[in-house]
Amino acid sequence: MFPNRVASLQFSGIRKLFEAAPPGAINLGLGEPDMQPPKEMIEAFKDALDRGMNKYGPSAGIPELRKAIAENLKSYRRDVLVENIIITAGATEGMRIACDTILGKGDEALIPNPGFIIYGPDVTLAGGTPVEYSLSQENSFWPDPDEIQELVTPNTKAIVINSPSNPTGAVFPEHVVKAICDIASDRDLYILSDEVYHSFVYEGKHVSFARFHDDTIIVNSFSKSLATTGWRIGYVATSKEIVEQLAKVQYYTLACPPTATQHAVLAGMKIRKRFRESMLSEFRTRRDLMMRKLSEIPSFRTPPVDGAFYVFPRYSQETSSDEFAQRLLKAGVICAPGSAFGTRGEGHLRFSYANSQENIERGLEIVSEVAETL
Ligand SMILES: Cc1ncc(COP(=O)(O)O)c(C=O)c1O
Known part of the structure; x- marks a missing residue:
């Protein structure tokens, strides 16, 4: 069995x-x-293969790509460095290893309902218990900070959050992001922020939770922003200490992210x-x-x-x-x-x-x- x-x-x-x-x-x-x-990325991919990038690479990803991502994230936080970034096999693996890294048996993590389908299983596979908070059309599909506050127990370790959101298309405004961050800071919780749709914002702007809460773990990916879902490259951005732990878990999960693909994504970041x-x-x-x-x-x-x-x-x-x-x-x-x-x-x-x-x-x-x- x-x-x-x-x-x-x-x-x-x-x-x-x-x-x-x-x-x-x-x-x-x-x-x-x-x-x-973009065709430049496809060329860069072929070129990387020709240049012999067909071997294992570092568990946390190639330093050039980590650095490029860190530079990019400086618009959220000025203190982001290479050590704050780990490359993953898409946000799917990023979310999975993040849950494995921060959750243990008996820990609760708040997840959205309705929400993207991986969060509950990720929490469960890590040995934790998912606890759902609601998103409703009446409340513009934004989380309700009062409800979140009520759901937090001494066992709560993390709030999983997703803006812009799948399936609702909602983008959380700054006052909602701040209110959630305040709760997380007061109650000493991680925010696991799935930001894979960060570049698809049509009105207003994307506000990252990392701007207001230090213990934020950003899970992101190039799947949507560079139209490379089949390439399986994403990243997690968080504290250096968490990245070190994530790299260990990633080593035993994946060994390393695919090498040539990372070079192709690096070329994509330039355009x-x-x-x-x-x-x-x-x-x-x-x-x-x-x-x-x-x-x-x-x-x-x-x-x-x-x-x-x-x-x-x-x-x-x-x-x-x-x-x-x-x-x-x-x-x-x-x-x-x-x-x-x-x-x-x-x-x-x-x-x-x-x-x-x-x-x-x-x-x-x-x-x-x-x-x-x-
Ligand atoms: C909200 C959300 N997070 C994560 C993912 C997974 O993305 P990736 O291809 O980077 O694993 C998806 C894919 O649909 C998604 O909608």
């Missing part, structure tokens, strides 16, 4: 749905940019501003199109979204989100049921606008037709 912490893990509900999609279905479920990475601007402008247009189309569906309530590339409308039909998503799938549109992101996601659907304007337009026509029949 397998231990419960493993046996109790579920495959993602989203994956199952994608696999059942009919050929030609319009995919409004994608969790990755639909564009390719990321240009890439980001063009991607952001395209995604903003798509967001506006999606919001307009969704507002034409009377049974949907879709408040404005400021970041990431998702919208998370609530619908009024008496149908489970799983059933709704299945009906859409049969009609030729893939989306994610809200329940895949936690109990509080029920009654919502997540649509991604990481698809062409034409597909968004056609896809939402179908959604509108199906919604009318339910």
Whole structure:
């Protein structure tokens, strides 16, 4: 028999749905940019392979990339150095080793509901207990500091937080970020901040928790910002002491992050501003199109979204989100049921606008037709 912490893990509900999609279905479920990475990065990747970068590298990642990331993060905090950065195999591995490093048996970590699917399993696999805090449409999908305060017990070790957020598209404003940081400082908690969508902010600005709380562990990645989800390169930025512990855990998990890929990402960092601007402008247009189309569906309530590339409308039909998503799938549109992101996601659907304007337009026509029949 397998231990419960493993046996109790579920495959993602989203994956199952994608696999059942009919050929030609319009995919409004994608969790990755639909564009390719900049050609300079692909050239740099090939070049790194030709130059023999095919061997193990340092467990914490190549110093050049760590340094480039540290320089970049100086806009959050002036004191960031190479020693504060560890390169990981995407945010997925970053979050996993961060939980393994800071949580032990009996420790509680607060996680969002609805929230990205990895947090609960990561806490559980580390031997800890996930405790959910709620995000609701009434509260703009921002965390409620009073609720967080009430959920903190003597066993709480960390607050896991994600802004810009998957699945809701919310970007937490500075006063919310500060309020959460105040609680974390008062109660001596880590903030585990998943910032993978930091470069997808359409209104306002991204505020990092690291600005207001020293014990913040930023988990980030190049998957979305440089459209390299398959390359598996991300990073964790935090104190030197935590990075040293993370490097040990990473050594026993991964040995080291892939060498040639890190060189390619380093090349990407030099041109990321240009890439980001063009991607952001395209995604903003798509967001506006999606919001307009969704507002034409009377049974949907879709408040404005400021970041990431998702919208998370609530619908009024008496149908489970799983059933709704299945009906859409049969009609030729893939989306994610809200329940895949936690109990509080029920009654919502997540649509991604990481698809062409034409597909968004056609896809939402179908959604509108199906919604009318339910
Ligand atoms: C909020 C969030 N965090 C982390 C990840 C994982 O990113 P990575 O490809 O860097 O592992 C995703 C991917 O969809 C995500 O949406």
